[in-house]
Amino acid sequence: xxxxxxxxxxxxxxxxxxxxxxxxxxxxxxxxxxxxxxxxxxxxxxxxxxxxxxxxxxxxxxxxxxxxxxxxxxxxxxxxxxxxxxxxxxxxxxxxxxxxxxxxxxxxxxxxxxxxxxxxxxxxxxxxxxxxxxxxxxxxxxxxxxxxxxxxxxxxxxxxxxxxxxxxxxxxxxxxxxxxxxxxxxxxxxxxxxxxxxxxxxxxxxxxxxxxxxxxxxxxxxxxxxxxxxxxxxxxxxxxxxxxxxxxxxxxxxxxxxxxxx
Numbered sequence: 001x002x003x004x005x006x007x008x009x010x011x012x013x014x015x016x017x018x019x020x021x022x023x024x025x026x027x028x029x030x031x032x033x034x035x036x037x038x039x040x041x042x043x044x045x046x047x048x049x050x051x052x053x054x055x056x057x058x059x060x061x062x063x064x065x066x067x068x069x070x071x072x073x074x075x076x077x078x079x080x081x082x083x084x085x086x087x088x089x090x091x092x093x094x095x096x097x098x099x100x101x102x103x104x105x106x107x108x109x110x111x112x113x114x115x116x117x118x119x120x121x122x123x124x125x126x127x128x129x130x131x132x133x134x135x136x137x138x139x140x141x142x143x144x145x146x147x148x149x150x151x152x153x154x155x156x157x158x159x160x161x162x163x164x165x166x167x168x169x170x171x172x173x174x175x176x177x178x179x180x181x182x183x184x185x186x187x188x189x190x191x192x193x194x195x196x197x198x199x200x201x202x203x204x205x206x207x208x209x210x211x212x213x214x215x216x217x218x219x220x221x222x223x224x225x226x227x228x229x230x231x232x233x234x235x236x237x238x239x240x241x242x243x244x245x246x247x248x249x250x251x252x253x254x255x256x257x258x259x260x261x262x
Contacts, residue, residue: 013040014079016107016133020197020230023091023139030091034135036107038079045110047076048087053102053136055232058241066103069093070137076110091139099193099235100140108132136230140194146235147192153258155207155250158183158243160227182249186258189239198231198242199224207256209248217246218261 014036021032038044050070051063071090079085089105109130157180184205190196203219224231228242250256 013038014044014046014107014109014131014133015039016135018135020136021089021138023089023137025091025093025095025097025139025141030139032089032137034087034089034105034107036077036079036085036087038081038083041081043081043112044079045077045112046079046085047108047110048072049106049108050089050137051104051106053104053232055102055234055238055240059228063104069103072105089137093139097139097141100138100144100195102195102232102234103137103139104134105137106132106134136232138195144194144235145192146190146194146196146233148196148198148233148260149189149191150258151187151189151239153184153186153205153256155246155252155256156183156185156243157181158185158245160245181245182247183243183245184250184256184258186242186244187239188233188242189237190233190235191237193235195235195238196231196233198233198240199228200231202261203244204259204261205244205246205256206258207250208254210251212251215246215248215250219244 017035017037021034022029023032024030036044036046049065050067050072052066052069054062054064056062069092071088071092073088073090074085077085077087087105087107093101109132111130159180160178184207188198199221201224202221203224204216205219206214206216209215224244227244231240231242233240
């Protein structure tokens with residue numbers, strides 16, 4: 001009997017750019033050009049799909065298929081090694097939407113035969129590492145603007161985001177959450193007609209620590225994005241709760257404020 005062995009093909013990789021596109025409901029701005037790049041060592045076949053993205057106050061994302069809202073060309077393709085393929089995404093949905101909507105363009109790598117010359121019943125078994133990437137596409141009516149309001153800011157113990165680890169590397173066991181640390185819990189709302197990406201602003205938190213000393217910390221966009229991601233805030237009354245670490249425990253009996261800068 002010929003013993004088989006496992007070969008993991010890890011050279012497959014793709015890049016998708018840009019990761020965020022903003023469209024209007026009509027005119028030249030109603031189409032986006034998304035570039036799929038092949039940085040692997042073999043041809044990269046792919047297919048696309050569109051999902052609508054809705055998000056609740058706790059940041060939980062719900063996706064529903066929405067291919068009918070866009071014309072995507074080409075919907076499938078093959079990118080040669082070191083090559084690029086431009087995918088055109090055209091809005092064909094309701095031109096009179098009242099508030100902005102968010103979608104994901106999925107770019108999914110397809111499996112292909114890895115070694116057609118291996119004899120049946122023996123030899124190598126190849127496992128392809130397939131990639132799927134998602135680009136955020138937001139469609140907004142002309143002239144729509146966000147209107148972000150701070151609902152509340154209070155001291156709280158916050159838990160940093162857990163690292164994303166392939167379940168196969170942990171035997172299927174969940175990854176332990178990092179320990180909680182002092183921080184602030186922030187609730188914001190958007191009563192405007194256009195979404196807001198909260199990671200695009202500088203966040204400035206001020207208050208008083210438990211020792212009675214003034215506290216001020218400025219979080220730049222990179223620091224915010226590491227904690228809250230892009231911080232997508234839906235229009236039309238969308239509300240989100242964000243949690244930021246402060247490094248020191250703030251006095252809940254004293255005012256705690258937040259303002260946004262640039």
